[in-house]
């Protein structure tokens with residue numbers, strides 16, 4: 001392998017600060033001094049610029065999710081630059097800007113992996129749960145699962161896109177919303193407010209149904225056609241809706257707000273029980 005105009009390898013520190021979980025009993029993270037990890041075969045080392053905080057990081061830290069690795073470093077909305085290349089890598093060069101997300105690796109051979117649905121792979125591994133994530137100065141990632149990012153996007157703006165953004169984008173795709181269609185968003189947290197901007201940019205008419213006047217105000221500021229309470233009906237029947245709120249009792253409500261033939265996508269990982277449907 002040749003490196004035309006290869007840049008001199010910058011000196012890496014030997015140690016770094018990382019924030020690791022201390023166990024479900026205490027339910028918090030603590031700062032520790034650790035060796036800077038060496039990227040394994042097919043992995044790159046990433047110097048972390050910024051890392052978002054996702055609800056799932058709290059579930060890992062507080063033991064709502066079973067422990068996969070003791071004293072794991074959470075964080076899976078990572079923006080950084082490639083600081084070292086593991087053996088057999090070829091996608092990136094030193095200094096390239098990359099993002100690291102929740103999905104760290106998949107088997108590549110199961111029926112879900114082979115049908116473009118690797119997010120459903122039963123043998124998937126996850127950043128900040130199965131392997132150390134971004135609450136550290138450095139982290140590693142298999143290069144196949146790193147996202148190439150533009151240099152000019154502020155790290156703290158790109159970071160939330162790597163989980164909240166991906167989830168919302170995925171849910172929006174799943175709705176099959178027609179061009180210029182009417183989209184309902186139930187709940188208006190991190191993922192929903194990113195999805196709203198995406199749908200609006202694509203020309204959708206967005207209706208936000210959420211409790212909390214502040215969230216409703218933000219929705220209107222971002223360009224939503226309407227904003228009202230989550231348990232009410234939208235002003236017009238909707239072509240598609242996404243339920244972001246982790247409230248199963250909103251499923252019949254959201255279905256009632258749909259136009260005939262409309263689609264409801266459930267974006268939440270955790271959802272309370274869905275009531276019996278007529």
Ligand SMILES: [Zn+2]
Nearest residue numbers: 054056102163
């Ligand atoms: Zn997340």
Ligand SMILES: [Zn+2]
Nearest residue numbers: 107110113121
């Ligand atoms: Zn698989």
